[in-house]
Amino acid sequence: MKQEQAAGEKKQKKRFIVLDGSSLIYRAFYALPDFNDSHGQPTGAIFGFSNMLTKLMTEQKPDLMALAFDKSRHTFRTERYAAYKGTRDKTPEELLAQLPLLREFADCMGLPFLEKDNYEADDIIGTLATQAAAKDYDVLVVTGDRDALQLVRPNLRVFFTKRGTSNIKAYDTDVFKEEYGFEPIKLIDLKGLMGDASDNIPGIPGVGPKTAAKLLLEYGSLENVLAHIDDISGKKLKERLTAYAEQARLSKELATIELHVPDLTFAEADYVLKPDMEKMQSFCDAHELRTAWKNLQNLLGPAEITLDLSSVEAADLSYEEWSAEDVRKAAEKSVYLAVSGIFKGAAPFASLEGMAVASGPYDKESKAGFVRKGSEAFEALLSVMESDKRIIVFGLKRYDQAGIRAYKDFEDIELSAYLLEPERSKYNLAELSLKYLQEAAPEEFVDSHSQAVWEAVTLCRLYPLLGARLEEEKLMHLLETIELPLVEVLAAMEQNGVYVNRAHLAEKTQEVGDRLTGIEQDIYTLAGHTFNINSPKQLGTVLFEELGLPARKKTKTGYSTNAEVLESLRDEHPIIEQILAFRLWSKLKSTYLDGISALIREDTGRVHTSFNQTVTATGRLSSSDPNLQNIPVRTEEGRMIRALFEPGEGYDYLLSADYSQIELRLLAHMSGDESFIDAFRRNQDIHARTAAEVFGLPLDEVTPELRRHAKAVNFGIVYGISDYGLARNLHISRKEAGEYISRYFERYPGVRDFMDKVVAEAHETGYVTTMFGRRRELPAIKSRNFNQRMLAERMAMNTPIQGTAADVIKLAMIAAYHKLQAAGVKSRILLQVHDELVLEVREEELETVQSILKESMEHVVELSVPLVIDIHWGRNWAEAK
Known part of the structure; x- marks a missing residue:
């Protein structure tokens, strides 16, 4: 009876949770470093922190809470030892940008945000936590810093986040003693002996964790160890303990959390959570933290919640086998359908074995369906997909290669995500669900049907979000006129091989x-x-x-x-x-x-190479399996490799159509430089003309060496080359290279003005665009790190040129493909390598194909300078160059 009464009394203790904001926000940031809202504001740390907080509050049900934070790196410890924490890297810019958001989040939450001049978050935590524990509150300290373990005592536990913010180990006195072998407070003696590299606490050189723990277990404290140096075995250890005794005492002092921070007193009324749900909703809406808002609503409202961020709601994975009638009804009632196929076989010849379907706009009452190959429903769905119904997919090229040829009303979420964030390393639905819906994908699926259903539902929910962002950032036209129409061309090229x-x-x-x-x-x-x-x-x-x-x-x-x-x-x-x-x-x-x-x-x-639309940040295509874009062009070795590629049966030649100096022509047009434009309009050798301009010579006196130098400068300017880079390329002095670049800009002031303008606009907006609106974010352009900022400025200079060139060649491919089809010729496009198209051609169609290519490639866009292509053909690819 007494035990039951004691347990009841223990349950009634009020629980006070103290959060180490400084360490937890770091953990949250590194768990989601690339998480941004649609405006480019990093929000991963806030999202992770919010998830951790709601989970913690759900499970631990605190009565009181506080959030402690480091105010600056300067504290009483750095006054005692200037090198304290001196080896830590600077806080990443993307995290610094989120610290004001953490304050705002805490304010909306009514969560006391505490920081003190001259003290660390640990000291605030130690002062409040020990005072509350002494007043018989049940205190939990949540941190990613092991230093806090010294605080463990009756009524005070430490929840240590081992990885991210979700893998937590709870320490009370027993757990600590089992792991370390001594009392929690002795952690400071341990640090005094062995130091702490993460905080740059020196300790005693050569004394590691095992030796330090052994000494503590034998002598009880740092002071007692130092008092018994003569009794300790090992000559070197004795020498170190003697030589570094004062350093050890200082190290213990640095490792000790201050428990008496001035003007800081625990009073229950100060730490009652007082959330302002209206402000919180506005905050979450502004930064697109939809899941955070949903969880906070459920947590702080009357409804019970079982927090599980590891999967989408079970309802999202329920589905039915649809009949043909179900398919037709869904098509009639929905604004759009999202489809996710199960494919059999390898690309580019895989076939569809079944498809999951979700109707949009999607809500919780919607039911997803599944149709199997060979069924009437499958045929009905194919008919719908080839009608004028808007269809949402991921990876449109696969569907084309599986025989679905309609494009005018298809939307590809993969391409949409790429245009919005061309710097991402990968585009998959799990990543996009986490970013835009703030829901993690299920870790496992029962079968491929369940996975396809989850994908279809996720596509259905992503479509309006990504569509709105494409419209907002003026990228929808680029998607609809270049990227989507290009899919059909690439699908055919891959199947041609x-x-x-x-x-x-x-x-x-x-x-x-x-x-x-x-x-x-x-x-x-x-x-x-x-x-x-x-x-x-x-x-x-x-x-x-x-x-x-x-x-x-x-x-x-x-x-x-x-x-x-x-x-x-x-x-x-x-x-x-x-x-x-x-x-x-x-x-x-x-x-x-x-x-x-x-x-x-x-x-x-x-060989059937894959052409990748979503790999490069500039918009250029890449190829893989095999990569045919890296074969050297003008070397013996490259020609040997290219000579292996020949026209197949029924064809006579491989034909190459290659843009002549497209990037320089675009630079002339976009910069508006009169001298540059004049050279191209006169059809002059641009490198010889540049050499004549830069070196002050008549055109007919330009030597091959000077032309080579001018060529390096011309192409270097496009890529934002520095005097160092040019000097290395030409094997000349940096001073001489700098003089070349200076003279170049004197002769072509329009180019300098254009470059300066592009960089200035990038600093102002944080991004650059091509002539066709392709956009590349450059967050590092605002970096305080000089090298990162300079690299971003070079990207700002070259991306508009490279990206526009990529857009032009894509438009040319689309035009040429459709004109070849309209002409009814058998000749066809096989490869795209940078600024070159490679075709397989019949001899009797040579004249027609050349005419189509000239029309498609040279007149695809109106510029102030002419676009020119060089056409060659031969019995293999090497002969066509």
């Missing part, structure tokens, strides 16, 4: 293998012995120790043997030339000869 002469491939593979063996033997002869040429460590030993070459650069693991270092040593020893050749041919063999061989389809004799 390009024929590879396997007999020649086998011959070249053997030939290159023999060449590599010969180069390898030459290297061994020059070195005087065999070694692993692919081992940087062994190669470094040979070059810099045995052969005595000058070591340009060292790394943590030894000598650097990267390409830059080897290039700088080219004239120092003949072995360098051989090593560079060995690396070149090894890469070509593994990447292209061996790589392409493995990718040839047996049934077509072709």
Whole structure:
């Protein structure tokens, strides 16, 4: 009876939770570092903190709460020891930007936000928590900092966040003693002995956790350890304890949390939570924290809630097998349908085995459906998808390749997300659900049908959100006129593939293998012995120790043997030339000869590269499996690889149509520089003209060397090159390179004005755009870090040019594709490589194809300078250049 009464009394203690805001906001930020609202404001730390708070409040049901925060790095500890916490990195800009939001969130929540000059959050926590514990409150300290474990005592537990903000370990006195072997307060003695690298507390050099714990268990305290140095075994340990005794005492002092912060008293009335739900709703709406608002509503309102952020609501995963009539009714009643297919086989020849369908706009009463291949419902859905009904998918190209050819009313959420955030490393529905719906995807699905249903529902809910942002940022036109129409072209190109002469491939593979063996033997002869040429460590030993070459650069693991270092040593020893050749041919063999061989389809004799629309931040396409965009263009090795690609059966030539200097022509147009425009209108050699302008010479006196230098400057300007970069490219002094750039801008002032204007606008808005409205955010342009800011400024200079070039070639591909279809020719587009289109052409169609390409590529956009293409054809790709 007494036990029951005691338990009842314990339950009635009021619970006081003290949050270590400084550590928890860091944990939340690093869990979601790339989480932003639609305006580019980072919000991941606030979202993570809100999730942690609602979960904690749901489970622990506190009566009182407080949030403690570091006010600045300057405290009484830095006055005692200036290097305290001196090794910590600066707070990331993206986190600094969220600290005002944390204050605002706390204010809306009615959560006391505490900070004090000269003290850390730990000291505020220690003072309040120990006072409350002494008054018999049940106190929980929530932190990601182990220093707080010294506070553990009766009535005071520490909840330590081990990873992120959700994996928490609770420490009371028993748990602490079981893990450490001594009382919690002795943690400060432990830190005195071993120090703490994270806070730059020195401790005693050479004394680690095991030694420190052993000494404490034997002697009880730091002071007692120092008083018994003569009794401690180990000569070196004695010497260290003697030499660093004062440093150890200082370290213990630094590690001790202050429990008596002035003017800070625990009074219950000060820490009652007083949320303002109207302000909180406005805050969550402003920063698109929909899940945070929903959870807070459920938590603070009358309704009970079981908080589970690991999955979407169960209702979202319920579905029915739809009949053909169900499909037709859904199509009639809905504004749009979202579809997620189950595909069988590998791209680009996969087939649809079934599709999940959700009706939009989606609400909780909606039911998702599933249709199987071969059913009447499947055929009914195909008819709907090929009608004028708006269809939402993810990865439209797959559906085209599976036989669904309608495009005018399709929306691709993957492409929409890409246009909104071209810098993202990946685009998948799980990531997009977390960002835009603030809901995590289920960790597991019962089967592929359930996954497809979740995907369809998620697409249905994402569509209006992403659509609104596309409209707001004026990107809808780009999606509808370039990216979506391009899908049909790319889908066809991937299915066309390009024929590879396997007999020649086998011959070249053997030939290159023999060449590599010969180069390898030459290297061994020059070195005087065999070694692993692919081992940087062994190669470094040979070059810099045995052969005595000058070591340009060292790394943590030894000598650097990267390409830059080897290039700088080219004239120092003949072995360098051989090593560079060995690396070149090894890469070509593994990447292209061996790589392409493995990718040839047996049934077509072709390789079917994938063209990726969502990889580059500038809008350029990339290719993979194999990557055909990195084959060297004007080298013997590159020509050898290109010669393996031939026209397939029924075709006579491979034809290449390549834009001439498109980026420089766009720079002339966009800058409006009169001299630059004049050169292109006169069809002059732009590099010779630039050399004449920069070096003050008549055009006919420009030497090949000066033209080469001018060419480097011309293309360097497009990429925001520095004097250092130009000097390195041309092997001239930095001063001379700087003079080239200065003279260039004197002769082409319009280019300088254009570059300055673009950078200034990027500083003002935080982004740049192409002629067609493609947008690239540049958050680092406002960085206080000089190097990051300069890199962002270079991106600001080159993205409008590169991105516009990417847009032009895409528009040209779309136009050429449809004109070839309209002409009824068999000739077709196979590849796009940077500014080049490669086609497979019949001989009798050569004239027609050339005419179509000239019309499509040279007149796709009206500029102040002419767009020009060069056309070549031959019996293989190498001959077509």
